[in-house]
Amino acid sequence: MWFDPACPWAWMTSRWLMEVEKVRDIEVSWQVMSLSVLNEKRDLPKDYRAMMDQAWGPVRVVIAARELYGEEYVKALYDAMGTRIHPGGDHDYQSVVVGAIADVGLPESLAKAATMKKWDAAVRRSHKEGITLVGIDVGTPVIAFGDTAFFGPVVTPAPKGEAAGKLWDGTLLVAGTPGFYEIKRTRTQGPIFD
Template structure:
């Protein structure tokens, strides 16, 4: 799964995949992509542009932490940041980063990467791996299933237990269907984090 910590839909998908791991023989690998990179050069409403500007920091810190401490820190750091961003509705990204690093037991000095482009090459490479698999007309989350990648699933609330497994089974089914590209309907509500 590729995620941006700022994306509530990626958060929902990650919670679903955690449930899938409990009911199916699946091991999720966690990778970053960036809504900020995705939206570079695009005309955006001011409030969304502000979100994109603030979204660089968390994803950069995850990339730096992974580079310095191994890929095993990606998911715990994402969980710590996502809890603060989505469940606690914290807007102050420096505080989100500081508290998340402390929770995971990572050095506080990793926060310096939030405002540096030092890891942007790695960030862009991870983002591009997702785009190469799924194409350009997507956002986050991206999942890859048996070599086929999709945007989504966008689901709320995140299915639990066997319902999570059944949605996974459906993803396997469409991934195994040659020529399958998309299913979509209009969203009628925002993320339900319950």
């Protein structure tokens, strides 16, 4: 799964996938993608552009942690950041980064990676890896399973138990159908972080 810590819908999907791991024979590999990269050449409202500019920080930190300390910190940092951002409501990404780093026991100095452009090439590579599987008309999350890759699903609240497994089964069925591209309806509520 490719995620951006800033995306509430990726957060919901990640919580669902964690449930799927309990009821289906899958093991999720966690990868970074970036809404900042996805949106960098788009004309966006001023407030959303400001958020995209700040959203570089968390993805840089996750990438730096992976490179410096190991793959196991990708999911750990995502969980720590996502918990602070989404159910926690903290949208001060510097505060989120500092707190998440402390939560997972990494050195405080890692927080400097949030403003270091030297990590951007690795962010872009990881992002490109995910987006290449599904095309540029989507965002985060991206999920790949075998030869099947797709955006989403966008779901709230995250299904639990066998309901999570059934959604997984159905998602693989439709996404794996040759020529199948999209199911969509208007969202009538925001993410439910329970």
